[in-house]
Amino acid sequence: MKITIISYDNWGLNEHLKNALVKEGHIVRHINFFDFKHKYPNFKSKLYNFVLKTLFNKNIKNIYYGKEILKKLNENNEVQDLILTIKGDFIDPVSILKFKNFTKKSIAFFNDSIYRCPKIKQVITSFDEVYSFEKEDCKKYNLKFITNWIYPIQIGNPTKEHFLVYNISSKDKRTSILSKIAEILKENKIEYKIIIFDKKSKKNKSNLEYITKQIPLTQVNDNLFNAQVLLDINRKGQSGLTFRVFESIVLEKKLITTNKDIKNYDFYNSNNILVIDEKEPNIPLSFFNTKYEKIPEIIFKNYILSQWINKVIH
Numbered sequence: 118m119k120i121t122i123i124s125y126d127n128w129g130l131n132e133h134l135k136n137a138l139v140k141e142g143h144i145v146r147h148i149n150f151f152d153f154k155h156k157y158p159n160f161k162s163k164l165y166n167f168v169l170k171t172l173f174n175k176n177i178k179n180i181y182y183g184k185e186i187l188k189k190l191n192e193n194n195e196v197q198d199l200i201l202t203i204k205g206d207f208i209d210p211v212s213i214l215k216f217k218n219f220t221k222k223s224i225a226f227f228n229d230s231i232y233r234c235p236k237i238k239q240v241i242t243s244f245d246e247v248y249s250f251e252k253e254d255c256k257k258y259n260l261k262f263i264t265n266w267i268y269p270i271q272i273g274n275p276t277k278e279h280f281l282v283y284n285i286s287s288k289d290k291r292t293s294i295l296s297k298i299a300e301i302l303k304e305n306k307i308e309y310k311i312i313i314f315d316k317k318s319k320k321n322k323s324n325l326e327y328i329t330k331q332i333p334l335t336q337v338n339d340n341l342f343n344a345q346v347l348l349d350i351n352r353k354g355q356s357g358l359t360f361r362v363f364e365s366i367v368l369e370k371k372l373i374t375t376n377k378d379i380k381n382y383d384f385y386n387s388n389n390i391l392v393i394d395e396k397e398p399n400i401p402l403s404f405f406n407t408k409y410e411k412i413p414e415i416i417f418k419n420y421i422l423s424q425w426i427n428k429v430i431h
Contacts, residue, residue: 119195120430121220122147123186124203129334130360131203133268137422138430146193150207153185176209179236183212190219199430201226202244206236213243222246226429228265230254232354248429250357252378266425267363267417270338280308281405282373283344284361285337288315291350292325294375294395298348299324301400310340311348341368346405349374350395358382363420365389369409373400384412384420 120138124131126149135147186208197220205213205225216223224246231237231254241247241258248261255262282302284295295311302309303324311325318327341347347370349361356378365372366384375395379385389412391404418424 118198118430119144121145121190121193121197121200122203123200123205123208123216124149125151125182125207126203127151127331128337130268133422134266134426137426141423141426143430148186148189150182150186153182179207179209180212182207183209183215187212187215190216193219196220198222199224201430203227204229205240205244206234208240210240210243213240216243217245224248224429226263227251227254227260228357228359230352230355230357231258233352252356263425263428264358264420265360265363266422267367267420268360268422270341270364270367271335279343279345280310281344282307282309282346282348283311283340284309284348284350285312285332285340286314286350288313288318288327290353294350294398295348296323296325298350298373298393298398298400301398305400305402307402307405309348310344312340341370344370346371346373348372349376351376366412366417366420369411371404371409373404384416386410386412 120143122131122135122145124147126132131147135145138145200216200220200223202208202213202216202223202225204227206227206229223244225241225244226248227237228250229237230251241260246261248263249255250264252262254260286292286295292313295313299309299311313325313327314331315327316329318329341364347361347365349359349372351359351374356376358376358379362372362374362379371389371391373391373393375393377392379390380392388407388410391400393399
């Protein structure tokens with residue numbers, strides 16, 4: 118098949134999807150619109166965009182992404198068998214409808230909730246088929262449910278730095294919860310590494326480590342490998358499983374998470390996964406004293422990338 122992936126791939130995770138499809142013999146292009154840098158020419162333009170977003174629910178940046186993607190699609194003279202769009206809510210609906218001029222089938226996958234990203238509602242009707250990792254959204258909007266996937270984690274140069282607990286997140290409303298958890302870990306003399314990505318960070322003293330530039334996925338993978346327990350804080354209004362969950366499975370690391378819905382999945386094991394309350398997190402030291410219990414192979418295989426492809430790319 119001739120396949121084009123269109124995604125806002127800020128961490129490079131969708132390159133794994135492209136590589137897996139290529140290995141299966143498909144001809145694959147990846148348009149990563151994270152690489153498209155939009156700049157407002159002046160303050161007036163920025164103010165105009167604020168008015169558009171407030172009054173007309175439109176966004177100049179989304180329109181820009183759409184136009185640039187269409188240029189890339191125009192450069193390829195071959196009609197695609199499939200265009201798969203990930204994070205399509207970052208693109209204006211008019212452009213997404215035009216994707217159909219370049220493909221036999223246009224589908225989407227959302228690993229965000231409509232509660233958190235309401236613009237998803239505006240674009241779902243622009244696709245032939247829509248998948249989501251959010252169960253409630255699937256029920257409410259008649260979407261097809263599928264989780265994120267287990268991707269092959271390549272370890273580069275694992276350092277001698279080791280820690281019990283690891284997390285890396287962008288700065289948002291979860292930061293205060295992460296700080297609270299860091300305090301608990303510190304009090305119990307549990308070594309941890311919790312990194313917050315914030316372009317505008319001017320933090321001095323903090324129990325969290327702030328960075329102003331994104332670190333490569335290979336370095337993130339090395340940190341995941343060096344940890345014994347991964348920490349996952351789900352966003353408000355979202356119960357879909359993050360990639361951190363699947364990283365813990367493939368690396369056979371224990372997981373601390375605030376996502377209560379994880380108990381409803383077939384791989385859940387209370388020995389491996391500690392579900393905590395974000396308001397009053399309780400992290401018993403006994404959780405660190407037992408070894409990870411490997412999940413059955415038959416369950417593990419349900420979440421690998423090739424299975425995701427079998428379900429979505431058909």
